[in-house]
Amino acid sequence: MSFCSYLSIYLSIYLSIYLSIYLSIYLSTPVCSYLSIYLSIYLSIYLSIYVHIYLPHSLYIYLSIYLSIYLSQSVPIYLSIYLSIYLILFISIYLSIYLSIYLSIYVHIYLSHSLHIYLSIYLSIYLSIYILFISISFCSYLSHSVHIYLSIYLSIYLSIYLSVCIAIYDEITTSDYLKNNKVHIKLFLYRKNCVIPPDEKIFKKHKVI
Secondary structure, eight states: OOHHHHHHHHHHHHHHHHHHHHHHHHHHTHHHHHHHHHHHHHHHHHHHHHHHHHSOHHHHHHHHHHHHHHHHHHHHHHHHHHHHHHHHHHHHHHHHHHHHHHHHHHHHTTSOHHHHHHHHHHHHHHHHHHHHHHHHHHHTTSOSHHHHHHHHHHHHHHHHHHHHHHHHHHHHHHHHHHHHHHHHHHHHHHHHHSOOOHHHHHHHHTOOO
16 A cells, blocks of 8 residues: 555544544534533423323422432533434444545555455445444443444444445446456457558658657
C-alpha cells in the first residue's frame, strides 16, 4: 500500500471519530433537554389528569409532583440512550460504507483481487472495532449493560455485512475491469500483427522527420 492509502485511512478514521464525538455532544445537550422537558410536561399532565380521576386531591398533588420530578430525571437518560444508538447506527452505517467503498476502489488500483478481498474484510473489522470503541466511550455517560450488548451486536453485524458487501462489489468491479482489459489487449495484439497497407508504407518511407 502507498502512503496516500495509509493517509486516507487514518484521516477518515480521525474525521469519523471527530464527527461522532461532536454530534454526540451537540445532540445530547440541547435536543435531549428540550425533548425531556416536553415529554416530562406532557406525561405529567397526562398522568395528573389520569390520577385525578381515581384519587383524592391531596394524593393527586403529591403524585403529580413526584412523577414530574421522576420523569424530568429519567427521560433524559432514555433519550440519550436512544440518541446514542441512533447516532451509532447513522455514523457507523453511512461512514463505514462510504469509507469502505472509497478505500476499496482506491486500493483496487494497486492490489490484486484476492488480496483486496482480505483487505476489505480487514478494513470492515477495523471500522467495527472503532465503532465499538466509540460506543463503549458513550457507555461512561449512559446506561451500561444494554448499550454494550447493542454496540457489540451492531459492530459484529456491520463487520459481517460490510465484508460481504465489499466482496460482492469487488467481484463485480474486477470482472468489469478484466473484461475491459481483455478488449484492450485484443485490440493491441490485432493492431500489432496487422500488415501495413502499401500506401502507408510509402508514406512512412518519405516522411520528413
